[in-house]
Amino acid sequence: MYDVLDESLRRADLNHNITYAILFECIQTIYTIHPKSELLEKAAKCTGKFILSPKNNLKYLGLKALTYVIRQDLNLVLQHQLTIIECLDHSDPIIKRETLELLYRITNAQNVAVIVQKLLDYLRQSKDEYITINLVGKIAQLAEQYAPSNEWFIQTMNTVFAVGGDMIQPEIPNNFLRLLAEGFDDEVEDKQLRLYAVNSYLALLEKPKAQYPLKFLQVMSWVLGEYSYLKTETKPEDVIQKLHCLLGKCAANLETKAWILSAITKLYRLTLNVKAIPEIMQHFGNSMDPCLRQSCFELKQFIENREMMTSVLPLNASCDDIVVDASLSFLDGFVADALGRGVAPYKPHHQRQEEKLAQEKVLNFEPYGLSFPTSPHTSSVTGRQSPADLSLHSEISYNSTESGLKDSEGLKLEGVKKVWGMKGYLRSKESKEETSSKAIAVSEGEMAAQCPSTAESVVSISAEEQERQRLASSLFVGLGSNNLVNLMGKTPSTAHTFRRKSKNIEKQNSSNKMTSAQKATASHPGEIPDLMDNVPESCISFQESKAVPLVNAATCSGVEPGQVSDQAWALNNNLIEAKPTASKESFSGLFADGNFDIIQPVNCNSSSVAHEPVSSLTPNLPVEFSEFLHSGFEQVCATENVTLSSCKVWKEDCLLIILFFTNHSNIEVTNVTIEFTLTEELKAVESSTFHFATIECHASVRCQLCLQMVKPCSQVALSGHVSYHPKTHQCTEEKCTLTLFLTDFIRPLKLSTEEFGNLWLSLSNDVKQNLNVSSKSSEALTSALNTLQKELQLHIVAIIGTEGIVSCQLLPSTACLLHCRFHAGTLSLWLRSGCGVLPDCLLYECQKVIRKM
């Protein structure tokens, strides 16, 4: 540390303020830590420079530094005493103050008088309260410590009291009085001191128009009361007279008056002249202040009972300890008398305490009036009762820990969903749903377990809002802080996890079946649908991922898909937890291992090149697509020579339209271009134009168009034209149209209830509709939703009682959530989506489906 300080002091050559600030800190440190002579020297030099600097700021700092210096070394002060004296008379009051501060610290018995004088001067001309208080304290301290003589001391204190006024702290007069009372060991000196005090006060009081601060008056009166006897020349009556005058001055407040009265009382020990007393009694006997009244009556009593007075108020015994009988034994007689008269005795202390505590802790559960049992129908508002109503209805049930769930006479709970149970919010117990069916079963079981009382039922409240809110809160549980983006992004993968797992389970069952089949690709479509049946989703992801590269491979060589699988695997290795040794030949090997992730359609080659000669003329769906849900073939356009037919394949992430261009004629056809003009609602993932150079006679080519719907609408017509050039004829162009529906682009959206809840709250476009359902049974909802699911490819998230939540997405990624409630033959649908048009369109579709039911 010394080195650091040394260094700092040395480097501080620059004439900049901040350097000086640092220097000051160094000086401060040096004088605070264990002293080292060199450093002290350097610091002293620095301080000197500060003080001598013409700039006031630095002077101030120098003075402040000196206050630290003098703790160790007073020589420095001596060195600069001239400067300091200059500073004392400085124009700047701040510097003056600081100098005084410094002086205060260097006070000793020799210079005390001067310093105190200076301080008093400053005190006189200062108007600031804080400064006054500060200075007064300092002066008093100095005076007490270093008083050269008694007279001086008294004088100083008097000045302090007079100048300081009422702003001084109460300790100061108290200390002063105590000092007087305790005195020194020397009796003579004591006497001298006190006498002097008395004299001075009397002199002061003589002055006709002097106004003294109240504290001063108090001090004076006390001193006079106590020690006037010392002044034998004065008659007590005079003193009393003087004090009486004081009393008369209205400036004196009640406290001061009390002091004065007590002084007068003390003075009466000395005299028998009681002329003035009646007047006093008259004045103060009826005063409002109890202190004054008390003093008055005391005085009266003392006058009448002189012995008592002398015993109570001995001369010069203010510092004697008063012995107090804590048990108040002198009142025992009084107490005994009272008890004899039959007065109730005092409760013992501990009993009193107990009672007090008992009173505080226990709440009063006594009802103010009788509680009237009312029937549920009288009150119109069921859910939102006013507290007044509740208090009438509730029983005296302060012992019950339940929130009134059990009380049948208590809160009206018909139609209120039981979401609160003994263990808290019931919904929080529901596990995350992985499969919708499982979740429903589990949740229902749990609900049944936790609700001891009646089954839930949603009450039909007139206000739609309340219903909505209640439903929302009851259905959408445990809303975490799931990132929406993640949610949407995750959806396919969560879907996949689900699928994977179920796949694995089922795979193990049928894997034997699978592995046995070596080649027969034809058999696979037969087997795969078994799996598909177990899975609610129709599209199988990994197959799709497989399908795409299969197309790649197949295009080049029309090889058996099974054999290509190897290469296909290599292509997609990074995403596959592959079992590389799975049987390559069979398609089954492909599907035996279900842990594939979805591969973006980008991986598939642009289908403009993907034309493959198809063996037969009749268009048939390539094997890889047969696993997907697909429509039949329809002719888009046909001439005598060529036919264009299409087949829709509903893939997971897009609508795939497989187009078959068949050349029936015997002539070669060249320059075949199939082009589709996409309206704004649709978007092609890859190109929408296909070109084939030549098509042999009696051959057909295939291409696929991958579409997504960007702007939802119920129906969109995809128009295009085909141009071809048969060899012998001229170029021909045909128009073709395909109709696409919204349902082609709806895919299920796998969500758990929590995720649904999150998503629900973040979406805003609402559409609501009530649909009439034919059946009124409780199964209607389930059947309706199942139908919807099947027809429209929605995904049921959960069905609880008469409510169900369903989710779906419009490709590419617009989510749409449905909330359905079944009540008395009506299915209330509430759709919510991020896109404005989608709920409408979807609702229309739902309506169609329901109507068909």
Next chain:
Amino acid sequence: MDKICLSEEIYKMIKFFLLMNKQGQIRLCRYYEPMEIQKRTLLESDVIKKCLSRTKDQCSFVEYKDFKLVYRQYAALFVVIGIDDAENELAVYELIHNFIEVLDKYFSRVCELDVSFC
């Protein structure tokens, strides 16, 4: 040693930071101690009075109530910081200057308008 430091830390304090113009209008005020609104206005008017009554050659550290004010005048703006006894006054003085320099750099030749309406 650490305990001592801690207790000293508590008392090393800037109580407030004010930017006011000659008419007593506050351009910026920041209090680091809880203070009621009325007290604040009182304080501000007091402070500006004290600062205005000082001459140029007098030192920049004013005693006010039980703490000190360090003020610095820049054209028509007064920057006043209220500190308690444990602070190094000159360091705070330089702090004010540093602050003004920063403002200057940011606004490039800062003026009172910048501070009022930034």
